[in-house]
Amino acid sequence: MNNNFVFEPNLDAKTIHIVREFNAPIEKVWRAWTEPGLIEKWIAPKPWIAQTKIMNFTVGGIWLYAMVSPEGQKHWSRFEFTAIENGSSFSSTNMFSDEDGNTAAGAPKSYTETKFTAIEGNRTKVDVLKTFTDAATIKMFAERGFKEGTIMGYNQLDELLASESN
Amino acid sequence: MDIRRDIYQAIADPTRRAILTLLTISALTPNAIAAHFGSSRQAVSKHIQILAECGAVDQDQRGREIYYKLNIDKMKEIDHWMEAFRKLWEIRFDQLDNLLNDI
Numbered sequence A: 001m002n003n004n005f006v007f008e009p010n011l012d013a014k015t016i017h018i019v020r021e022f023n024a025p026i027e028k029v030w031r032a033w034t035e036p037g038l039i040e041k042w043i044a045p046k047p048w049i050a051q052t053k054i055m056n057f058t059v060g061g062i063w064l065y066a067m068v069s070p071e072g073q074k075h076w077s078r079f080e081f082t083a084i085e086n087g088s089s090f091s092s093t094n095m096f097s098d099e100d101g102n103t104a105a106g107a108p109k110s111y112t113e114t115k116f117t118a119i120e121g122n123r124t125k126v127d128v129l130k131t132f133t134d135a136a137t138i139k140m141f142a143e144r145g146f147k148e149g150t151i152m153g154y155n156q157l158d159e160l161l162a163s164e165s166n
Numbered sequence B: 001m002d003i004r005r006d007i008y009q010a011i012a013d014p015t016r017r018a019i020l021t022l023l024t025i026s027a028l029t030p031n032a033i034a035a036h037f038g039s040s041r042q043a044v045s046k047h048i049q050i051l052a053e054c055g056a057v058d059q060d061q062r063g064r065e066i067y068y069k070l071n072i073d074k075m076k077e078i079d080h081w082m083e084a085f086r087k088l089w090e091i092r093f094d095q096l097d098n099l100l101n102d103i
Helices: A026-034 A135-165 B014-025 B030-034 B041-054 B072-102
Strands: A006-010 A015-022 A049-055 A062-068 A074-085 A089-097 A109-119 A123-132 B057-062 B065-070
Touching: A006 B072, A015 B072, A026 A109, A026 A123, A026 B072, B014 B030, B014 B041, B014 B057, B014 B065, B030 B041, B030 B065, B041 B057, B041 B065
Parallel strands: none
Antiparallel strands: A006 A015, A015 A123, A049 A062, A062 A074, A074 A089, A089 A109, A109 A123, B057 B065
16 A cells, blocks of 8 residues: 655755655544554664653653663653644654753754644544754754664564574 | 864755755856855855865866865765665654554
């Protein structure tokens, strides 16, 4: 099935626009993006896992969570919710932090606006617009993804090697 | 003072991005680059200097003239990071597809 995945960086606007369709009703997709027990199940690329310390899904509330590497190394992030339209959209300010949610002065920041739309066939379109304070910030966030993605790649290689030796 | 710069400083400024776009077509002298912009020759020189410090452009001496050309490998670094970020989101969404089947 075509999920109509879009990943569109715009360096002039310092934005990344991400769109994806899911084969599930909007209520379910909304829950998967806003309930910590569910977000944790998809946000971390395996074998990394996500662990929530605080989730207060209200305007002004935060989601403090760690991406945990297979070696137990924790990378903390803090999302602060700036707007919530229940069942249809939410916005947040995202920063890297320590385990208590403290952020360094001048630390890279991104703003995320996530919108949910019910589409034909009981499916849902999610539209994510990320805005970065500067181009270097995009690198910081991408770098994090790169690290996690690389480890995932190694893991897949291990699996492949294991199956080859059987 | 540490003057080492990274490629993201090259693209952080709209004039520098415009210079890089110009150079994708051909190598140019500083005068030819400046002719494309309303800003002063000095201002454009400063941008070219930053681009050179970032490794985004290389100098090419041709007779008496210095031409600036794009350093394609350096520019690919940006694509590289962006591709990694894109990949991360693809992986997340595939995992989310599976989760949505289960809840």
